Amino acid sequence: MTELQIDKPARTTRVTGVGRLLIVVYGVLALAATGRSFVQIATKFDQAELAYTLSALAAMVYILATVALIGSGGSWYRLAWVTIGFEMLGVLVIGTLSLVDPALFPHDTVWSVYGRGYLFIPLVLPVLGMWWLTRHHPVMRTIPEVPGG
Template sequence: MPSSRRSGFGRVLIAVYAILAIAATGRSVYQILSRFDEAPLAYALSAVAAVVYVVATIALAMRGAIWTRVAVATIAFELVGVVAVGTLSLTSPALFGHASVWSWYGMGYLFIPAVLPIVGLWWIRRTERATVDGSVAA
């Protein structure tokens, strides 16, 4: 993974994913332990979101082609999840008695879950292109 991911905007991106990982993990643990029977689908999806954010944070922070692929796959899964769960939560609100990280396209999280994977995939693409261009020039 290019070193540019660990400086500037790359650090901000990793920090945002880390904050969401901590927040989603804490929230999902609380929801599952204390209120799971109220909205099992929403709370299970919160747990999935927590795992996605943890893996994305680690993959973005690491170097190497394998970690780049893991980051792309995880963030693409996140984007698909946001779209699918956001749409499901709008068309079948009864399934979501309580909001999950991805429900309503992340509205309760200021739409960050809807925007973050797009920005993340763009950033990976940009840094990979810069690395390839830099390698060719060298």
């Protein structure tokens, strides 16, 4: 009952159209990063504590971002911005550091060399995510929706 009432007036979710593709790619990346981070921490955490802690942090942020993109409403929207912004910052800072001073990150993190180990998806995805978020601000939904938007 309550679900119906929420759904009926307007589709307040971002889970439509090409946005769903974005969410799926985020989900896959979150899954891959979590799995890899789990293996790193379970088997060789003492070899590179900083790198593997970063991997775990990145994995959690990817999960949060995926959930935030699925969720509707202003607070999820803000969380999506925060998590995606954090990823953008992470991939740029760690990516640059790993090139400038490879000794800092002898072991791979998801963000090393701008996400090379993940086909550069960690670099491209936050840009697409932010573009998507600017196009789908929660306030815009009070205006009648553009078909196919």
